[in-house]
């Protein structure tokens with residue numbers, strides 16, 4: 001019996017010691033897996049939740065340190081008249097502003113019609129005087145500014161050509177390219193009221209020796225349409241040229257499930273077309289569409305690659321993304337209250353930079369500035385910190 005009791009005591013002591021060791025071991029293990037108190041710059045070598053894993057897929061784990069993150073603030077522009085906001089005058093889809101001899105220039109869609117648009121779903125009732133959409137029966141106008149806030153509307157840059165020339169119904173949504181001392185405007189050229197069979201239009205191009213014009217028509221259907229049943233069949237929108245790797249990269253948009261028969265299944269894709277000179281021929285990137293989120297195109301040289309602001313449509317709406325090769329975009333940040341049809345002032349858009357610096361301001365539009373019946377758009381300015389040369393932390397610069 002004595003021996004039995006001794007053995008029991010020994011066993012109890014041993015098992016107590018064992019328990020203590022086990023707790024220590026557990027603590028040690030736990031300490032290893034606990035997320036550090038200070039946010040690590042690199043992925044720690046511990047088991048991570050899915051969200052913690054993703055955190056290290058972004059340029060920086062802390063969003064405030066992320067150079068491809070910003071907030072946006074908006075300023076009403078001075079100098080544009082909207083006829084009392086009755087919907088007969090609209091300005092939208094601005095080009096990126098450019099700076100020439102100390103003056104900023106911008107081109108944009110201007111509609112000045114006898115009545116506001118009746119809507120894409122009533123496009124069959126549109127006439128030579130009655131617009132279907134906000135960008136129907138439009139022309140491309142331009143304005144200049146010294147500070148980017150007060151603008152002087154200078155007049156028409158591209159008017160509608162005679163019927164049946166491409167764009168006779170409407171010319172809209174321009175963007176600018178500066179190439180070898182000349183200026184090129186790319187824009188949508190409509191041959192029917194938008195909404196009739198969809199938002200169908202090819203891209204035309206005009207050139208000038210000065211940003212003040214005069215503009216000479218240089219080509220139609222510059223970005224080839226996709227074949228029937230392809231995503232960019234009969235619709236190439238929002239052409240935005242950048243000079244990259246010695247070539248012209250034009251990003252453009254097309255809509256899947258076109259209007260009006262399949263409007264409820266609408267979705268948007270962006271493609272890339274590349275050429276050696278502004279008039280083409282343009283070759284489409286084999287991986288098109290290169291972006292499956294966004295709406296109007298906003299792409300800019302960033303470091304050695306291309307960054308984009310995806311707004312409004314798609315699963316990755318309201319994000320900024322980056323592609324080293326200009327085609328394979330990856331999420332860089334998630335943003336809010338983003339500028340619509342953003343047209344940033346990108347000083348190095350056409351310099352073929354290998355170290356893109358980004359931007360701190362630009363122009364965008366607000367649609368349906370009036371009531372639903374008097375729908376029109378206004379151009380506004382946005383300020384942000386998407387520049388690598390803008391030194392303060394991202395969130396401080398916007399004043400938001």
Ligand code: AAL
Pocket residue numbers: 093135172173188199237238253295296341
């Ligand atoms: C805009 C742009 C294009 C479309 C229309 C006018 O947001 O995507 O320009 O065609 O809407």
